Amino acid sequence: MHPPESAEELLNRCRRIAGFTLEELAAELAVALPKDLKRDKGTVGQLLELALGASAGSKAEPDFPHLGIELKTIPIDAQGAPLESTYVCVAPMSGFALERFEDSWVYRKLSRVLWVPVLASRDIPLAQRTIGQAFLWRPSPAELATLQQDWEELMELLRLGQLSQIKGQHGVALQLRPKGANSLALTDALNEDGATVQALPRGFYLKTSFTRALLQRQFA
DNA sequence: CTCTGATCATTA
DNA sequence: TAATGATCAGAG
Secondary structure, X not given: OOOOOOHHHHHHHHHHHOOOEHHHHHHHHOOOOOOOOXXXXXXXXXXXXXXXXXXXXXXXXXXXXXXXXXXXXXXXOOOOOEOOOEEEEEOOOOOOOOOOHHHOHHHHXXXXXXXXXXXXXXXXXXXXXXXXXXXXXXXXXXXXXXXXXXXXXXXXXXXXXXXXXOOOOOOOOEEEEEOOOOOOOOEEEEOOOOOEEEEOOEEEEEOHHHHHHHHHHHHO
16 A cells, blocks of 8 residues: 555545444555454554554654645543553653754654544454544644643653652643563653663553543534 | 564553 | 553654
């Protein structure tokens, strides 16, 4: 699948597959679908990347670089509420002294997002989960302000080396959580003296309260 | 090894 | 039962 040439083409591709079960989509793409996501947590996202022609792969870029659009699948329940938080990007834990919000990965990835809801309550077998109506989103001025405020608060913790104080509870919309192979994974970080130490890698995630509001606004 | 795609699973 | 911390697979 070649990359879509415009946002409109991308949305048309989404409309065509809305209502498909994951089994149907996998069959059309001629790829195998695992029995569940226990050992294949990224399957749904990769299926949609394939179906829609996303090209960035595992590079640190939006999925559709030429359109500046990031693709996010989001698991929802029958009421349309998100079932999981949404991973955004890894958090810089060293060497980020001059970074401004407008230059951050958080800003670049969230400035334009194609949300693809998937009805994915845990009691629905993976194969039977259905793709919902996708929509293109830009943060409202208020949402952007919230994101920026959170980002600055969280970056301050990282800059000051307050590693032990980092909890998922910081932030209104964004939070910092572990993002690594396991709890033993290590990356360079700063301690309180500004020295480089090894610490658990973290990522920025969107809290479900934030994505819930965004979904409700769209489908209200 | 890092970053992507995320969800799992235990805790509070 | 929601939230937090832990975890899994693949690409590059």
